[in-house]
Amino acid sequence: MRIACAHAPQIALQAVLRGLAEPHEREAPIALTTGPGARAPILGLTRNARLAGACLGMTVTQARAMVPSLRVMRVRQADVDAAQAALQDLGLSFAPRIEAESGRVFFQVGDLGSLYPNERAVAQAIGARATQLGLAVRVAIASSKGLARVGTRAGAIVILPGVAGAAKARLAGLPLTVLDLDEEMHKTMRHWGIKTVGELASLPGPEVTLRLGATGVHFHRLANGMDAEPFLPQPPADAIEEGTEVDYPIESWEPLSFLLRGLLDRVLQRLACRSLACAGLTLRLSLNPRGFDLREIALPSPTREASILLQLIRLDLERRPTDTGVVGMTILIRPARVRSTQLDLFRPNGPAPERLAATIARLSALVGPEHVGAPRVVDSWKEEMMAIEFPMVEPITSPTTRGKPSENNNGQQATLGIHRFRPPRDIEVLIGPTGPTALRGKETTARILIAAGPYRMSGEWWAGGGFCREYWDVHASDGALYRIHQDRESSRWYLDGYYD
Amino acid sequence: MLGGGWPRGELSEVYGPRSSGRTSVIYASLGAALKRGAAAALVDAESALDARRAQHAGIPLRQLLWVCASQSQTLKSTELLVSAGGFELVALDLGDSVPHLPTTAWIRLRQIAQRQGTVVLLAAGFPLAGSFSATSVQLQQKNVDFGQQACARLRPRLGADDHALARVVAHPPLVTALASSVSLERGRRSAEQAAHCSLVFREPLRESART
Structure with a gap:
């Protein structure tokens, strides 16, 4: 061995x-001390400081007397x-x-x-x-x-x-x-x-x-060249952390980016050593005079590009600037395996993960992070319920359809969509002997030509937030086909959206 | 009718009044692009996406990038997405909103789309891009089909226990289909291709009603 x-x-x-x-x-010439003050002992010296005459054990004052x-x-x-x-x-x-x-x-x-x-x-x-x-x-x-x-x-x-x-x-x-x-x-x-x-x-x-x-x-x-000390391996640390402090508060992006770039370079060098990439980072900014600001920067795919990470941090800081100056910063990286990309000859190339990450960050800065992502169906009885989750760049499955589109599309069928109003709009509905006859609200005011329903649905009473609704599909005189519902508990009517 | 789909690297628009099928056309286009393995995004000016129906339309939701932008942010968001490159389709659903956009905005968007080879599909109530769009399709509602039989079957059960009914039928199948007439107002079209056709949009959740 x-x-x-x-x-x-x-x-x-x-x-x-x-x-x-x-x-x-x-x-x-640089000297290292443990504490502030002129009497603090010198613990370490660079070669140039030593050559200039400073010695270990001197106080700061003594060393400065030797090396101004x-x-x-x-x-x-x-x-x-x-x-x-x-x-x-x-x-x-x-x-x-x-x-x-x-x-x-x-x-x-x-x-x-x-x-x-x-x-x-x-x-x-x-x-x-x-x-x-x-x-x-x-x-x-x-x-x-x-x-x-x-x-x-x-x-x-x-x-x-x-x-x-x-x-x-x-x-x-x-x-x-x-x-x-x-x-x-x-x-x-x-x-x-x-x-x-x-x-x-x-x-x-x-x-x-x-x-x-x-x-x-x-x-x-x-x-004698003999040794029996055993080699005892230890598991590596999960996260990678680097930090720095400054003597004066930083209030603008330029000097902050200069320091962040250095930190990111060091962190990414360490990641490269372990053949890993950054899957997300936590930035902790120490504020002046006290307190800190914690920021989570998420990435759709692991990367080792310092410029991308710096851009994401900048966009996050632009979206939510700090109240006071920054006197210290720590970056904690969550490492992940480098994403292997195997391009498919028969599949269109998607956006580069790094560029996509930067684009998502820009979009998040523009419209808010809660408004960018991949839609997700929520397990709920309320059909309007859905969620948005952070988009992850995942390998796209093999194409399910391939080939030329249909030449003759006359009478071709497609899935009927619905244009939802989120949240459902409050409306007034006039009820006749056979059902709703007119509706009035911010979105529209119209007579109802055809009304299909009611379709009663209730659920989630077991979870505490139960509901009981009567749904109607109505063809209004403005030409639109609306879905409306009445909340049976409050007897109020709502406009869910229109088929489109 | 389009002779091979929406033109790549161009701005296309589909417009029509409410319930004319704009949303369904967007779902179908996104579904087709994503199923082929391409990247696609939807900029939604009114947060009007219905995830369940989008899933039924064949959209793999985890692969769709959905941006809910306000009226003033829609064009900027679309520009950012198209500029990123790699997206085959970026759909911009303006719904009923009519943003006041300068002409130069459409020129810029078209130029970026040309540079990146991205299809930019705009859906609105009115023709907004005008001559800056390579393809312009008008939709008009033709017919609505109500599921009379389903309604007749459901009505006698309304008096039954509500919770039992909720377990039996997951979604109300009241409207079953919507037919729209489609006319190509602007776009490349060979002599043998029709300028008008009709589309039928079927209610996808009818299948889940187990009455």
């Missing part, structure tokens, strides 16, 4: 750097979690099963031989994928988890051979720091004059056990 370990050093700093929209911003152009940023746990999740997605882009720990992800790469010429190429591919996700990682491939972890401390790309003796030889020249000894063990080694892994490996095993106990045996075995 070959295990790869991708290690993101200073993951808190990397998490903050991932949030910077412009790449050139990462070149500036130092940019101080606060670390958010959400950012660190997102970076850690991105690291897991990195593993999932190479293997279906991963194991994660803080700043590291382990996964099996033994079966990637047919895709890459050698293990170094695998490691390089892992590094390149991490760069796409906004992370800088060290990669090691070894025969066990512990050795891979040691390898990530030894260099940017380390390949430890599978044979224990060869791995021992590869580790022999490395300093003891790669084993990450605890303080007591480190002091002992220094006292014994042992500085390299090879020197530790050459110590006799029984003597190490006697003097250093189980911990010593563990490090001694590692130094």
Whole structure:
């Protein structure tokens, strides 16, 4: 079994750097703190900040005295979690099963031989994928988890051979720091004059056990290229989340879209790593000075197009703008499998799912989301009842009819439709000895020439909202064929619609 | 009569008074398009769609995109749908409403339809698109057929228990058919094709009445 370990050093700093929209911003000297104030200690520094003279452990004031152009940023746990999740997605882009720990992800790469010429190429591919996700990682491939972890401390790309003796030889020249000894063990080694892994490996095993106990045996075995730490895979997270905060409230679309675009790019990169697409997203906007605004963006089909998602968010914000400025935003993506499209030679091409999603969003913004969708028959005794549901792009079944239309359509029959008034219009009806004789309402005022009925229908009394109606089909003097009904409880008449 | 259906990439209109069969023609056109596997949409200016009858007319409801727009939004909604591309038929049912639309609106809609190859079918009480429509069909009600037998059978049962009756008959089959005369006012027509014909629209829910 070959295990790869991708290690993101200073993951808190990397998490903050991932949030910077412009790449050139990462070149500036940046320091990381946990809290506000001038006395907050520096927890992380970029290379440029370190070269300029700032050191870990300094206060913000001290660091700024050394580096006037130092940019101080606060670390958010959400950012660190997102970076850690991105690291897991990195593993999932190479293997279906991963194991994660803080700043590291382990996964099996033994079966990637047919895709890459050698293990170094695998490691390089892992590094390149991490760069796409906004992370800088060290990669090691070894025969066990512990050795891979040691390898990530030894260099940017380390390949430890599978044979224990060869791995021992590869580790022999490395300093003891790669084993990450605890303080007591480190002091002992220094006292014994042992500085390299090879020197530790050459110590006799029984003597190490006697003097250093189980911990010593563990490090001694590692130094000898032997490790028995099991690989324990964990299930990946269902949802993908990314967020950011700003120091000042944003009140216009342009700067907001700039930040959202960065967030979406990061989220979609992570989705691409897992060969998934976005089936819907939840946008949480933190408002100034407090409160939040939650928005659900539905999609008719999964997509990985950032521009489409950005457009849907923009349309939603235009339709329902926020009351105050935005000081933070979080995007939660619901992942789904990428929709496979197989075009039919004998079927017309439908609209592209992404364009359809954007069109539905525009229509929703224009007429309201409750007025766009696919009609649905409701299980009800009231025949006017129907519902509208969100349109989903589903594979259209095979054409049921094919061929030329009928040449002679004289006398051809079709289904009789009805033009409904929704809700039914209130009308007045004049009743004669044989039934309705005239009707008057907002829609029409006419004599009734023919009246067919009554047809009495009642139902849904078992559900609490019962009804009892008498239906009539009437041919009015204005030429229309109306369907009317009388509510038996209130004795009021309603115009349901006309046959058309 | 149309010689192969509604012309693709053109604006067509069907007009007539109430109960002349406009809605039925739209249902039939949408049903035919969707059954072939094409994408179709209905812009409904009065939210007048009857889902049960549409289903009986052969419209797979889950594949129909239904937009309930107000009078002022109908044309914009239609433009958005046609511009999206991929729709074979976009039907615009204006019902009895008479929107005050500038001539340029029809020109623009026709241009978009031509570009996307979409059939735009307009149903209204009056001819609205005029010379901008490639095909214009007028409907006129000719005859109404009431189901006398069904009514006669139902009447004696009205005194019976209401709930039992409701279980027996799901929908009232009072009108059974509507016949309309159809005349092609504008459109391509070969010499042997008639300019007039008649259509019979049958009540679809009559079958479900188990008396």
